[in-house]
Amino acid sequence: MGGEVQCPAGCGLMEYKKKRNLKIRAWDPIGSVFYLAGLILIVNYTEVGSGEYHPGAIFGMLLFIPGLYFSSLVTTDLSCGTCTGVILESKSIDLKLKGDPLGLSLNKAKYVREALASSTEHSEHDCPDCGNKMSHIIVPIERERRAYEDPLLPDAIADLTTKSDRVKLDGCKECDLLWFKNAKRERKLSMDTAIIPKT
Ligand SMILES: [Zn+2]
Numbered sequence: 001m002g003g004e005v006q007c008p009a010g011c012g013l014m015e016y017k018k019k020r021n022l023k024i025r026a027w028d029p030i031g032s033v034f035y036l037a038g039l040i041l042i043v044n045y046t047e048v049g050s051g052e053y054h055p056g057a058i059f060g061m062l063l064f065i066p067g068l069y070f071s072s073l074v075t076t077d078l079s080c081g082t083c084t085g086v087i088l089e090s091k092s093i094d095l096k097l098k099g100d101p102l103g104l105s106l107n108k109a110k111y112v113r114e115a116l117a118s119s120t121e122h123s124e125h126d127c128p129d130c131g132n133k134m135s136h137i138i139v140p141i142e143r144e145r146r147a148y149e150d151p152l153l154p155d156a157i158a159d160l161t162t163k164s165d166r167v168k169l170d171g172c173k174e175c176d177l178l179w180f181k182n183a184k185r186e187r188k189l190s191m192d193t194a195i196i197p198k199t
């Protein structure tokens with residue numbers, strides 16, 4: 001898409017914003033090595049429930065934190081400053097909506113494109129690029145359960161459990177773009193820990 005883009009919700013012009021996504025890994029020569037080495041050290045030297053920090057685990061954190069930062073994905077996406085809606089275009093769809101490296105889940109980009117192509121439900125909004133009505137889809141995901149969502153679970157277990165969830169979005173298959181009503185929905189689907197399990 002070139003030039004000025006109007007927010008599908010009718011707020012006015014959207015803006016390209018550069019964002020670093022700490023929950024999405026991207027390959028970076030140094031960042032990825034730091035991230036993985038740090039993670040391995042932390043896992044090896046952390047005793048669950050001991051409350052004490054082994055020097056190896058602390059060293060791991062010193063590698064992990066900058067590694068996490070430098071190996072995270074940076075994309076430039078259209079955002080609406082008023083409704084916080086987000087548009088993902090082809091390149092960002094491919095970068096942000098991936099499967100997991102172990103192949104246990106479906107590729108989210110592929111799933112979303114196929115769902116848009118077969119969707120019969122129209123969005124209430126027009127595509128900001130071609131002006132036709134967008135399609136509406138609901139994407140089933142599993143994501144990590146946060147401790148506050150289930151206060152009875154101990155943290156260590158809560159981290160390991162997942163929660164079934166759904167993300168609603170609109171899109172135009174001809175223009176290969178996705179429209180999220182707000183940034184929260186986009187982040188929920190994009191983060192690496194949100195997956196579409198294989199059935
Ligand atoms: Zn808007």
Ligand SMILES: [Zn+2]
Binds near residue numbers: 128129132172174175
């Ligand atoms: Zn379109």
